[in-house]
Amino acid sequence: MSTLPYLRNFDLTGQVALVTGSARGLGFCIARALAGCGARVLINGRSAASVDAAVAELANAGLDAHGLPFDVSRDDEMQRAFQRIDDEHGRLDVLVNNVGARNRKTLRDTSPAEIRELIDTDLVAGMLLAKFAAERMMRQGGGRLIAITSVVGELARAGDAVYPAAKQGLTGMVRALAAEFGGHHITSNAIAPGTFATETNATMVADPNVGPRVAARNPTGRWGEPEEIAGAAVFLASPAASYVNGHVLVVDGGLSIQF
Ligand SMILES: NC(=O)C1=CN([C@@H]2O[C@H](COP(=O)(O)OP(=O)(O)OC[C@H]3O[C@@H](n4cnc5c(N)ncnc54)[C@H](O)[C@@H]3O)[C@@H](O)[C@H]2O)C=CC1
Numbered sequence: 030m031s032t033l034p035y036l037r038n039f040d041l042t043g044q045v046a047l048v049t050g051s052a053r054g055l056g057f058c059i060a061r062a063l064a065g066c067g068a069r070v071l072i073n074g075r076s077a078a079s080v081d082a083a084v085a086e087l088a089n090a091g092l093d094a095h096g097l098p099f100d101v102s103r104d105d106e107m108q109r110a111f112q113r114i115d116d117e118h119g120r121l122d123v124l125v126n127n128v129g130a131r132n133r134k135t136l137r138d139t140s141p142a143e144i145r146e147l148i149d150t151d152l153v154a155g156m157l158l159a160k161f162a163a164e165r166m167m168r169q170g171g172g173r174l175i176a177i178t179s180v181v182g183e184l185a186r187a188g189d190a191v192y193p194a195a196k197q198g199l200t201g202m203v204r205a206l207a208a209e210f211g212g213h214h215i216t217s218n219a220i221a222p223g224t225f226a227t228e229t230n231a232t233m234v235a236d237p238n239v240g241p242r243v244a245a246r247n248p249t250g251r252w253g254e255p256e257e258i259a260g261a262a263v264f265l266a267s268p269a270a271s272y273v274n275g276h277v278l279v280v281d282g283g284l285s286i287q288f
């Protein structure tokens with residue numbers, strides 16, 4: 030018997046986890062951590078080449094990773110992806126809704142088409158993914174819905190109008206689904222990251238007028254390292270979090286509690 034039996038509560042062996050937008054950034058780190066705890070992870074992104082590269086990196090590390098490239102904003106591609114999950118993996122235990130797109134513009138500078146496109150990718154797609162995942166989880170007898178939201182939305186600044194609205198919409202969905210599915214052994218939670226030094230933020234991190242300022246306003250004095258998001262996802266996906274439902278787990282180094 031293990032000398033640390035409680036660690037079994039973080040064992041994800043036998044579980045199949047889909048992490049959207051996981052070819053790089055926070056999604057990749059989350060997928061790697063879930064796989065490191067025993068899950069089979071399905072790597073998603075729009076480009077098959079980047080998905081293949083991420084799968085190869087995980088497989089080379091001895092992890093159980095499979096590619097599932099599709100554009101989450103395309104209904105037809107999403108339907109085909111769920112068909113592949115059913116045919117090739119037979120189950121879906123964890124959905125991490127991680128895709129997020131942003132334009133960093135005022136509402137005045139954002140076209141109606143751009144508003145619809147961002148809300149489609151950041152909110153509607155997440156809702157459809159959760160709907161189709163939950164159908165399968167109900168048939169299986171349980172599962173975990175996790176959405177990657179943001180501290181942006183709770184915190185606001187001029188020049189970033191649509192993304193915060195979509196992220197707050199996701200938070201509302203997370204809570205509604207916690208209420209809807211709680212009786213079916215399906216939990217629904219969010220992780221709200223603060224400022225992480227991922228590829229998409231590389232220009233800001235490197236800009237001497239931005240990077241140090243963002244770091245200095247954080248109680249930790251630094252940007253988050255992408256892998257520092259992963260523990261929250263492992264926890265919410267694991268048996269250890271079986272009674273955590275409808276929660277927003279903020280992972281921001283304390284950014285949002287300091288004034
Ligand atoms: N990096 C940060 O500091 C923060 C990130 N977040 C959120 O965390 C999530 C991940 O962020 P990062 O890794 O930094 O960003 P990222 O832009 O590197 O990751 C998003 C991934 O989703 C993919 N993607 C975008 N649209 C897609 C679509 N329609 N279909 C399939 N894949 C698509 C992208 O190719 C990319 O790989 C996003 O939802 C973001 O909004 C929230 C707060 C802070």
Ligand SMILES: O=C(O)C(=O)C[C@H](O)C(=O)CO
Nearest residue numbers: 179180181222223224225230
């Ligand atoms: O402070 C910003 O601006 C950020 O970009 C913060 C995070 O990087 C982010 O993407 C919040 O969703």
